[in-house]
Amino acid sequence: MFEQVLSGLNMVLVPQNLMWAAAGVTFGMILGSIPGLTDNMGIVLFLPFTFYLSPIAGIAMLMGLTKGGNFGGSIPAVLFNIPGTPQAMVTCLDGYPLAQQGKGGKALKAALYSSVVADACSDLILIFLAAPVALVALKIGPPEYTSIIIFSLAVISIAASEHPVRGLVAVLLGLLLGTVGTDPGFGTPRLIFHVIELADGFHIMPMVIGMLAFSEVLIQLEKEFIKSLVRKFSNMMADPDKILGSENPDHPENHRLSWSEFKSILPTIMRSTGIGATIGIIPGIGTTVGSYLSYIMAKQSSKNPKSFGKGAIEGVAAAEAGNNAVNGPNLIPLVTLGIPGNLAAALILGAFMMKGLIPGPTFMQTNGDMLYALFFVLLLSNLFTLVIGYFYIKYVRNVTAVPKPYLFTGIIVFSVIGSYVGYASIFDVYVMLAFAILGYGLTKFKINLPTVIVAFFLGPMLETKLRQALKISGDDITVFFTKPISLSFLILTLVAVTFLLKRKRTLAKD
Amino acid sequence: MNNDLKLSVLLLFFCIFLWFYAIPYHIKGTLQALVPRGLTLSMMVPCVLLFINGLSSARAGIKHPLPDYQIRASLTALAIVPMMFVYLFLTDILGFYVTTSLFIFIFMLYFKAKKSISFYLFPIAVPLIVYVIIGRILHFPFPEGLFF
Numbered sequence: 277m278f279e280q281v282l283s284g285l286n287m288v289l290v291p292q293n294l295m296w297a298a299a300g301v302t303f304g305m306i307l308g309s310i311p312g313l314t315d316n317m318g319i320v321l322f323l324p325f326t327f328y329l330s331p332i333a334g335i336a337m338l339m340g341l342t343k344g345g346n347f348g349g350s351i352p353a354v355l356f357n358i359p360g361t362p363q364a365m366v367t368c369l370d371g372y373p374l375a376q377q378g379k380g381g382k383a384l385k386a387a388l389y390s391s392v393v394a395d396a397c398s399d400l401i402l403i404f405l406a407a408p409v410a411l412v413a414l415k416i417g418p419p420e421y422t423s424i425i426i427f428s429l430a431v432i433s434i435a436a437s438e439h440p441v442r443g444l445v446a447v448l449l450g451l452l453l454g455t456v457g458t459d460p461g462f463g464t465p466r467l468i469f470h471v472i473e474l475a476d477g478f479h480i481m482p483m484v485i486g487m488l489a490f491s492e493v494l495i496q497l498e499k500e501f502i503k504s505l506v507r508k509f510s511n512m513m514a515d516p517d518k519i520l521g522s523e524n525p526d527h528p529e530n531h532r533l534s535w536s537e538f539k540s541i542l543p544t545i546m547r548s549t550g551i552g553a554t555i556g557i558i559p560g561i562g563t564t565v566g567s568y569l570s571y572i573m574a575k576q577s578s579k580n581p582k583s584f585g586k587g588a589i590e591g592v593a594a595a596e597a598g599n600n601a602v603n604g605p606n607l608i609p610l611v612t613l614g615i616p617g618n619l620a621a622a623l624i625l626g627a628f629m630m631k632g633l634i635p636g637p638t639f640m641q642t643n644g645d646m647l648y649a650l651f652f653v654l655l656l657s658n659l660f661t662l663v664i665g666y667f668y669i670k671y672v673r674n675v676t677a678v679p680k681p682y683l684f685t686g687i688i689v690f691s692v693i694g695s696y697v698g699y700a701s702i703f704d705v706y707v708m709l710a711f712a713i714l715g716y717g718l719t720k721f722k723i724n725l726p727t728v729i730v731a732f733f734l735g736p737m738l739e740t741k742l743r744q745a746l747k748i749s750g751d752d753i754t755v756f757f758t759k760p761i762s763l764s765f766l767i768l769t770l771v772a773v774t775f776l777l778k779r780k781r782t783l784a785k786d
Numbered sequence: 787m788n789n790d791l792k793l794s795v796l797l798l799f800f801c802i803f804l805w806f807y808a809i810p811y812h813i814k815g816t817l818q819a820l821v822p823r824g825l826t827l828s829m830m831v832p833c834v835l836l837f838i839n840g841l842s843s844a845r846a847g848i849k850h851p852l853p854d855y856q857i858r859a860s861l862t863a864l865a866i867v868p869m870m871f872v873y874l875f876l877t878d879i880l881g882f883y884v885t886t887s888l889f890i891f892i893f894m895l896y897f898k899a900k901k902s903i904s905f906y907l908f909p910i911a912v913p914l915i916v917y918v919i920i921g922r923i924l925h926f927p928f929p930e931g932l933f934f
Binding site for chain 1: 796809813814815818821826828829831835836855859862863870878886893894897898920924
């Protein structure tokens with residue numbers, strides 16, 4: 277085994293491989309920073325190119341792309357409130373308020389360090405715990421999936437909103453929006469109102485951009501107009517040329533994340549890594565859920581939960597750590613069983629196969645050195661993300677210093693581009709606008725928008741798994757109570773709901 | 787009418803719309819409609835809770851009147867939405883780059899940006915950067931129209 281580890285290390289530590297890994301991280305970061313262009317799209321774009329590279333160089337580049345893309349998605353989330361990738365939407369919640377306070381650099385550094393630490397920890401889980409984790413993953417069938425999703429939705433509905441009733445409205449609204457499209461069981465159109473473009477349901481990117489970025493522009497504009505009207509009505513001095521307010525001062529301290537600040541967010545990073553990694557074990561649940569659950573848990577255990585949503589560094593750290601920690605365990609089914617856990621893993625499996633390598637149970641025996649090389653590539657890519665990301669954010673953080681008229685115009689244009697590029701469809705831009713209006717209205721009624729989005733994302737999965745579970749058991753509902761993992765999650769749901777409601781009541785009394 | 791009452795009334799209308807129009811006319815089959823109907827019924831629970839909460843707040847005399855300037859500001863901000871519809875409509879006719887450039891200029895005027903060199907450069911620079919990075923390097927096609 278030791279020989280295989282050394283051989284794997286030798287295979288990786290070749291200047292050419294290191295260069296391609298660094299190039300992958302750089303491309304991934306740039307692509308991730310462009311709203312709408314995800315790391316998956318980056319893999320698709322660069323996959324044919326890896327055909328001309330050696331197996332390790334090709335895989336190093338693709339791994340670098342996913343790592344760089346994952347972090348890159350947080351950059352527009354912090355600077356413009358537009359998540360570069362869907363999973364970065366939770367980073368918007370505290371990243372953008374920090375940027376508005378002139379602390380964009382601090383938020384980006386918190387995002388970078390949290391991403392790298394969580395990703396590295398999740399890679400270590402993959403390296404050392406792949407076999408036992410794969411055994412647990414194999415036991416997760418439709419009933420277990422259903423219970424886990426019910427648990428996630430219950431926690432999200434109560435913990436994420438100020439009022440649990442409004443949280444329930446958000447979850448139900450998200451689930452209802454998720455029913456639009458094609459019925460997963462019968463294949464018939466459902467609530468598409470004869471609009472053929474809706475046959476696949478709403479695409480996630482236009483929805484996220486509309487609800488979070490564009491609606492935020494409308495809200496910010498409204499605030500600025502109110503300020504100017506109040507000034508006008510109270511006969512105070514108003515500068516007509518500067519209707520959109522003053523810009524934040526650019527202090528170097530605002531762009532630095534001190535060691536004491538990093539130490540204060542470290543427990544949040546580690547907790548979120550645990551949550552993200554647990555979510556990552558379950559194929560298909562995805563990074564968005566890992567990120568949002570981590571954020572909610574960080575808020576619940578924070579000494580200052582009221583600062584969340586207003587620019588809490590802990591919030592950025594929790595979101596980014598929770599999102600990146602999913603990656604390592606997501607690769608476990610691929611490495612141990614040859615089954616891809618998500619789209620990125622499926623594309624990487626394609627790259628393996630292009631090189632004549634078939635991951636699976638016998639991969640360790642037949643290509644042990646290659647497997648260790650893959651592990652080293654993962655860890656090295658994290659190092660590259662840290663170094664390249666550090667210099668990259670030094671330049672991009674200055675974007676927040678641009679005057680608000682330019683910033684808002686930029687957000688509007690990039691919202692259009694981000695919604696369009698996913699499916700090259702103008703219809704998606706109209707969808708984005710519709711969701712912007714919905715998001716604006718829901719914000720007025722204090723409905724938590726990320727909760728709507730996460731429920732929308734989980735809804736179709738819940739319906740499919742619920743139907744599968746019932747079909748397998750012959751419509752026997754006790755299937756959810758006879759499987760140990762499923763039952764554990766249902767009990768956990770009850771405990772969590774009781775605990776969270778009690779905590780809400782105590783906080784309200786205080 | 788306070789916020790809770792308004793939200794509960796809106797949700798009630800939404801549920802009525804789904805139950806009596808959207809589900810029967812836009813979903814074929816009873817089994818296919820099961821999930822949307824179940825969710826619509828579930829929505830009635832928070833709807834009723836909000837209504838009760840809203841009523842008790844109204845009885846307690848808690849009022850949240852919306853000042854005039856707030857309505858004016860909301861309408862001014864929401865004016866962006868019809869402008870966006872015009873933008874998207876023109877994109878099909880004039881092409882993405884030309885329309886985007888034109889509308890960046892219009893938005894900047896609407897947001898009352900200071901007229902400096904960057905005011906005139908910005909509407910050209912943004913579409914140009916998008917064209918170079920996404921259009922040329924990544925070969926991603928944007929809608930083309932009469933001009934570009």
